[in-house]
Amino acid sequence: MEAELGTDAYRNWIAPLTFEAVIEGVAHFSVPIAFIGRYVKRNSGDKIIELFAEHREHISCLEFHVDDSRRAAPVAPVREEKGAAATPAEPEPLPGAPLDPRFTFDNFIVGKPNEMAAAAARRVAEGGPVLFNPLFLYGGVGLGKTHLMHAIAWEIQKKNPGYRVLYLSAEQFMFRFVQALRFRNTIEFKELFRSVDVLMVDDVQFIAGKDSTQAEFFHTFNALIEQKKQIIISGDRAPGEIDGMEERIRSRLQWGLVADLHPTDYELRLGILQAKAEAYLTDHPEVTLDPTVLPFLAHRISSNVRVLEGALTRLFAFGSLVGRAIDMDMTTECLSDILRASSRKVTVEEIIRKVCEHYNIRQTDILSPRRARVVARPRQVAMFLSKTLTTKSLPEIGRRFGGRDHTTVMHAVKRIEELRQSDSQIADDLEMLRRMLEA
Numbered sequence: 001m002e003a004e005l006g007t008d009a010y011r012n013w014i015a016p017l018t019f020e021a022v023i024e025g026v027a028h029f030s031v032p033i034a035f036i037g038r039y040v041k042r043n044s045g046d047k048i049i050e051l052f053a054e055h056r057e058h059i060s061c062l063e064f065h066v067d068d069s070r071r072a073a074p075v076a077p078v079r080e081e082k083g084a085a086a087t088p089a090e091p092e093p094l095p096g097a098p099l100d101p102r103f104t105f106d107n108f109i110v111g112k113p114n115e116m117a118a119a120a121a122r123r124v125a126e127g128g129p130v131l132f133n134p135l136f137l138y139g140g141v142g143l144g145k146t147h148l149m150h151a152i153a154w155e156i157q158k159k160n161p162g163y164r165v166l167y168l169s170a171e172q173f174m175f176r177f178v179q180a181l182r183f184r185n186t187i188e189f190k191e192l193f194r195s196v197d198v199l200m201v202d203d204v205q206f207i208a209g210k211d212s213t214q215a216e217f218f219h220t221f222n223a224l225i226e227q228k229k230q231i232i233i234s235g236d237r238a239p240g241e242i243d244g245m246e247e248r249i250r251s252r253l254q255w256g257l258v259a260d261l262h263p264t265d266y267e268l269r270l271g272i273l274q275a276k277a278e279a280y281l282t283d284h285p286e287v288t289l290d291p292t293v294l295p296f297l298a299h300r301i302s303s304n305v306r307v308l309e310g311a312l313t314r315l316f317a318f319g320s321l322v323g324r325a326i327d328m329d330m331t332t333e334c335l336s337d338i339l340r341a342s343s344r345k346v347t348v349e350e351i352i353r354k355v356c357e358h359y360n361i362r363q364t365d366i367l368s369p370r371r372a373r374v375v376a377r378p379r380q381v382a383m384f385l386s387k388t389l390t391t392k393s394l395p396e397i398g399r400r401f402g403g404r405d406h407t408t409v410m411h412a413v414k415r416i417e418e419l420r421q422s423d424s425q426i427a428d429d430l431e432m433l434r435r436m437l438e439a
């Protein structure tokens, strides 16, 4: 199914299904919310039946049951039969996306870069009079916007079980709107969206440039604000900076509280890693982790938390597979691709500058034709580092070193490679320079 639908659609629609049993030709599944069952039945029902047949299980239809313990929004049960209606007493099911049970406030580590956003999220989740409306959370990729939104939704639902909390991505909002236009039920669409107590729209930048969706969003937004219903929105940048977003929407998004998630710093990354490692090691006491590993990862992987988490998960999987303690050797071996991709892009100019500082010589000398040993050796070191730490070609490096020929660079690289084996001073210099350049 994943290959057929793509990872995102699979995660949203198929992953939340739990297969229960086939009884008399009917395949039973439990779902966290009724809407997922209806959606899957309509869009992927035939495919699922086909897949069962491929596994020699001949079923005639699918039936979905809402499992209350997994429920993310108050919804009615749904049956698979065509035309089966929801129990009348239940409110109209909400077309939200499932909430991730791991994304709670307890699991969210707060540090300087995200303290303002986390505090605002907690304040909104506490409920009470709606003070900030909307709450707009923004920040770069993988910095915890979705995590915070889910945490707010879980908290509000815990405090107010009867609340209709609708969380969905801006893309899903557009999809629902387009469906409503297609099936001519825009009135129901409007009523549904205006009947919620809390509306959360993730990645709002998605609707930039999509005029009719923006107009619909604008009206929904206004209607809810008027009813004093809480709205929480996230985006990848500040409202004023979203290109292709109508001015009236941009300005409304700034009405309430705008809080940003800054890129993580070393301490926050280390805190996140420690919390995740602690949780894992408690469940897997047989795994041992060298204390140098987490500081090393926090230092080296600064792109985003998702990559950091992925690295740790891979390391634990690898560690438990090979049954060895997780140390620095295993870390660099197992994560070589991530570490390479995360290492800072060093330039030839930086290398020249650092090498000159280290050997206390002038940049003009290193670039000059001078062949005196005090200049020639550092020049060779700088050429070697340029070849190993950047992707520049030999001719390109030669050009940056005062227009030298590529064979000179080749010779320098070979010479330093040899000296590294025989001269511990050169080996130490190279290691120290490399660390300084990649820090």
Ligand SMILES: Nc1ncnc2c1ncn2[C@@H]1O[C@H](COP(=O)(O)OP(=O)(O)OP(=O)(O)O)[C@@H](O)[C@H]1O
Pocket (backbone or CB within 6 Å): 103, 107, 108, 109, 110, 114, 139, 140, 141, 142, 143, 144, 145, 146, 147, 148, 203, 236, 272, 305, 306, 309
């Ligand atoms: N402060 C934090 N504490 C614990 N986990 C975090 C923190 N920040 C981010 N994460 C984790 O990092 C991962 C990515 O976070 P999330 O999906 O919320 O990012 P996002 O900002 O919504 O990214 P995108 O822009 O891609 O939508 C999640 O697994 C989340 O749990």
